[in-house]
Amino acid sequence: MALVFDDAAGPGSRQERGAPQYDSRMPTIYAQRRARLAAQLGEGGIALVPTAPERLRNRDSGHLYRHDSYFYYLSGFAEPNAWLVLTGDGRSVLFCQPKDAEREIWDGIRLGPEAAPTALGVDEAHPVDELDQRLPALLENKTTVWYPFATHAGLEGRLDGWLQKVRARVRYGALAPGAQRDLCGPLDEMRLVKDAHELDIMRRAARISAGAHVRAMQCCARMIRAGEDVREYHLDAELLHEFRQHGSQAPAYGSIVAAGANACVLHYRADAAPIRDGELVLIDAGCELDGYASDITRTFPANGKFSGPQRALYELVLASQQAAIDATKPGARFTDPHEATVKVLTQGLLDLGLLDRQRHGTLDDAIADRAYFAYYMHRTGHWLGMDVHDCGSYVEPSEVGQVSERRDPLSDELIRDRPSRILRPGMVLTIEPGLYVRPSEGVPKEFWNIGIRIEDDAVVTEGGCELISRGVPVAVDEIEALMR
Ligand code: GLY
Ligand code: MN
Numbered sequence: 001m002a003l004v005f006d007d008a009a010g011p012g013s014r015q016e017r018g019a020p021q022y023d024s025r026m027p028t029i030y031a032q033r034r035a036r037l038a039a040q041l042g043e044g045g046i047a048l049v050p051t052a053p054e055r056l057r058n059r060d061s062g063h064l065y066r067h068d069s070y071f072y073y074l075s076g077f078a079e080p081n082a083w084l085v086l087t088g089d090g091r092s093v094l095f096c097q098p099k100d101a102e103r104e105i106w107d108g109i110r111l112g113p114e115a116a117p118t119a120l121g122v123d124e125a126h127p128v129d130e131l132d133q134r135l136p137a138l139l140e141n142k143t144t145v146w147y148p149f150a151t152h153a154g155l156e157g158r159l160d161g162w163l164q165k166v167r168a169r170v171r172y173g174a175l176a177p178g179a180q181r182d183l184c185g186p187l188d189e190m191r192l193v194k195d196a197h198e199l200d201i202m203r204r205a206a207r208i209s210a211g212a213h214v215r216a217m218q219c220c221a222r223m224i225r226a227g228e229d230v231r232e233y234h235l236d237a238e239l240l241h242e243f244r245q246h247g248s249q250a251p252a253y254g255s256i257v258a259a260g261a262n263a264c265v266l267h268y269r270a271d272a273a274p275i276r277d278g279e280l281v282l283i284d285a286g287c288e289l290d291g292y293a294s295d296i297t298r299t300f301p302a303n304g305k306f307s308g309p310q311r312a313l314y315e316l317v318l319a320s321q322q323a324a325i326d327a328t329k330p331g332a333r334f335t336d337p338h339e340a341t342v343k344v345l346t347q348g349l350l351d352l353g354l355l356d357r358q359r360h361g362t363l364d365d366a367i368a369d370r371a372y373f374a375y376y377m378h379r380t381g382h383w384l385g386m387d388v389h390d391c392g393s394y395v396e397p398s399e400v401g402q403v404s405e406r407r408d409p410l411s412d413e414l415i416r417d418r419p420s421r422i423l424r425p426g427m428v429l430t431i432e433p434g435l436y437v438r439p440s441e442g443v444p445k446e447f448w449n450i451g452i453r454i455e456d457d458a459v460v461t462e463g464g465c466e467l468i469s470r471g472v473p474v475a476v477d478e479i480e481a482l483m484r
C-alpha cells in the first residue's frame with residue numbers, strides 16, 4: 001500500500017493521507033464509554049481489551065485489516081497491535097505500535113504512544129512491546145481480571161504468564177487476582193443500545209447502501225435491455241463502486257448477488273452466474289462505514305417487471321415484513337416481529353397452495369407444526385451495529401431464569417425457551433423475512449426456484465421504529481418505476 005504525502009504539509013505532518021487511524025472527532029464519546037465500563041468493573045477490577053490480530057493471506061500479503069469491535073468501541077483507535085487496559089478506578093492505559101520510520105514507509109503512519117493520550121484521551125500510553133513487562137504490575141493487587149472470553153486466540157495463555165509473574169511476588173506482599181470474568185457481558189449490554197453518535201453513523205451507512213442497491217438495480221435493467229451479458233459480478237461491482245465512492249471502508253459482509261435459483265442458497269456469494277431476462281435477482285449487501293455495518297436485501301426482476309408468480313410471492317413477503325415492522329416497538333419482545341412474519345407468511349402459503357390445507361390444517365396448526373419452515377428457514381432479524389450480526393443477548397436479562405421446555409415439532413430437539421429480549425429505544429435490528437421455493441413434488445411449478453428476501457434496518461424509537469434503509473424502495477410499483 002502506498003503512502004501519499006500532502007506536498008504542502010510534507011512528510012511527518014498530521015496531514016499525511018491514509019493515517020492516522022483514529023477517530024479524532026469525538027474522543028469524549030470513547031472516554032465516556034470507558035468510564036461507564038470502569039464503573040462496572042468493581043473497585044479491584046481490571047479489564048484487558050486487545051484489538052484484532054492482522055491476518056496473512058499468503059506470504060507477506062495480508063487480509064484487509066479490521067479492528068476488533070470491542071476495542072474500537074472503547075478507543076476509537078483502528079491501528080493493529082494494540083491493547084487497552086482499564087481499571088475500576090477509571091484509569092485507562094493504551095499499548096500501541098511505537099513510531100517506526102521504516103515500518104511507517106511500508107504500512108502507514110502510526111499514532112504512537114507519545115501522541116495517544118492527547119489524541120485518544122487515555123491516561124497513559126506505552127509501546128506494545130512493553131506489554132509483557134508492564135502487565136504484571138498492572139495486575140498486581142487487583143481482585144478480578146475482566147477480558148472477552150473465547151474471542152482472542154492465545155489471550156488466556158498470555159494472561160496466565162502475567163499472573164504467574166504476579167504470584168512470584170506474593171512473598172513480597174503482592175496480591176494476585178482471584179477471579180476472572182467475561183468482559184463481553186457488560187460490553188454487549190452497552191453496545192446493544194446505540195448512542196446518538198452511533199446512530200448518526202448507522203443512518204449514513206444505510207443511506208450509502210440503499211444508494212448502492214438502487215445503482216445495481218438500474219444497472220441490471222439497463223444491461224438486460226441493451227441485450228448485454230449480465231453477470232452477478234457486474235452488479236457486485238456497482239455495489240462496491242457506490243460504497244467506496246461515498247467513503248465506506250469495505251462491505252460489512254460478503255455481498256450476496258444471486259440470480260434466479262441461486263437466491264434459494266441462503267449464504268450464496270456474488271459469483272459469475274448469468275442474470276437472465278425474466279429471473280429475479282436477490283441482492284443482500286451493506287457497507288461498513290466508520291466501524292458500523294448496514295445490511296439491506298432487495299429482490300427485483302432482472303428486466304424491471306415482476307411476473308405474476310414472482311409478484312404474488314413478493315407481495316406476500318412484503319406484507320409479512322410490514323407486519324414485523326408494526327411489531328417492532330419499545331416494550332415488544334425481540335421475537336414478536338418474527339411471530340408476526342410467520343403468521344402472515346403461513347397464511348399466504350396456504351392461500352397460494354404452497355402449503356396443503358388437507359395436510360397442514362388450519363393456520364394455527366401449520367404454525368405449530370412449523371410447516372412454513374420448508375420455505376422460510378431463518379429468523380426475521382438480528383441485532384445490527386459494529387458487527388453485522390451484532391452482539392447483545394436475545395434473552396431478557398432479568399428473566400433469564402424463567403425456562404420452559406418443549407420439543408421442536410420437526411427435529412424433536414429439546415428446546416429451552418427463555419423470555420425474549422424486550423425492545424428499547426436505541427436498539428437496532430434487521431427485519432428480513434423471505435421465502436425460498438426449491439423444486440419439489442406437490443409445490444406449484446410456477447413458484448419453483450423463486451427466492452425472495454426483503455431486509456431493512458430498524459432503529460427502535462420511543463413510538464415504534466425508524467427504518468433507516470428505505471433509501472431504496474420496496475413496493476412493487478416503485479421498484480418497477482425505478483428500473484424503467
Ligand atoms: N447479510 C447477513 C444477514 O442478512 O444476516
Ligand atoms: Mn443481509
Ligand code: MN
Nearest residue numbers: 295430432455
Ligand atoms: Mn441481516
